[in-house]
Amino acid sequence: MQFKEIKIGRHTLKYPIIQGGMGVGISWSQLAGTVSLAGALGVVSAIGTGYYHHRAFVSKQQFGRPDNTEQFYNREATFQIFKDARKICGNAPLGANVLHAINDYARVFRDCCEAGADIIITGAGLPMNMPEYAADFPDIALVPIVSSAKALRLIAKRWEQRYKRIPDAVVLEGPLSGGHQGFTYEQCLDPDYQLENLIKPVVAEAKAIADNIPVFAAGGIWTHDDIVKFMELGASGAQIGTRFIATHECDAPQTFKELLIACKESDIELLHSPVGYPARGIRTNLINLVDKRQGPSIRCVSNCVTPCKRGVEARAVGYCIADRLSDAAEGNLETGLFFTGSNGYRIDRLISVNDLIKKLVYGEDS
């Protein structure tokens, strides 16, 4: 199938492919900038930007970590990430991913608007007020991530009633994706909740809202043929996360990439998370220690996500999500938490972003 260019709000992508936002520190300037330059949508993760350039922008630390929400979601570092990404991709459309469940969502969202995002993608919760924070930025396209037609209906209804806006596109994320899931453990394994069975109702819901809302399928999509399969079911394109980690340009440290290359299918699990949803990652020694309640101490220095209730949920599940994801971003194999999609074991080598996009657009042999 020949892919065509696609519009998201006022922005046009050469290829209907979104690189999923990956925090902490996996999709920052290099990955997002290179993907956007190559004609897909590069997406900067706005999570834990205080860790950019080894905390160079953090003015207040405790135990060597960004102190509190303001430092963890660091405005100056976010601006620098966009500046560095723009050096790579120029004026090509560039996205930001801001999780709804974070503390300070409105401020972090606005930081991304001011830093130069063209498209903002929000998951982990229903972003009912997203248009309010974008009111001064009419050119910025707004894209919620949903896991059901009902979620899309609720969001679109509220946006239309309150803000006279509708989503510019939608990402439908199924339960094979990396990181946090929009489902319970049981649903993740239930055939009814697999992406193949979710796509048609979500596409129908998008059509009922307006003619031109593209739906991007996400979660476990690996090849050109996978994208085609979901397009035949009604999707307009795909959002892909894990496969982009295995690129030379990805901002993840080499240890993360090597861990993925070495990992087997049986190493990939759904884990408990202080965010309250199951999260897919690699079983490492950290997870063994956490299971025995012998993980690193939980101090809640960075005060990162609302559902954790300032460390209450972290203590319940046995680890701090901000500290463990940022240790992964800094390449610490012993204490880092390494997220991956369910197909992460298929990675056997690193390639360039350009080669990956060629494979996705034209097939594996290109």
Ligand SMILES: Cc1cc2nc3c(=O)[nH]c(=O)nc-3n(C[C@H](O)[C@H](O)[C@H](O)COP(=O)(O)O)c2cc1C
């Ligand atoms: C390491 C990692 C970190 C992620 N972080 C985020 C995030 O911060 N925000 C988000 O919306 N999705 C996040 N995701 C999900 C991806 O953006 C993407 O939608 C998902 O991984 C798609 O499934 P795939 O990895 O099988 O392609 C993350 C995924 C991975 C693997």
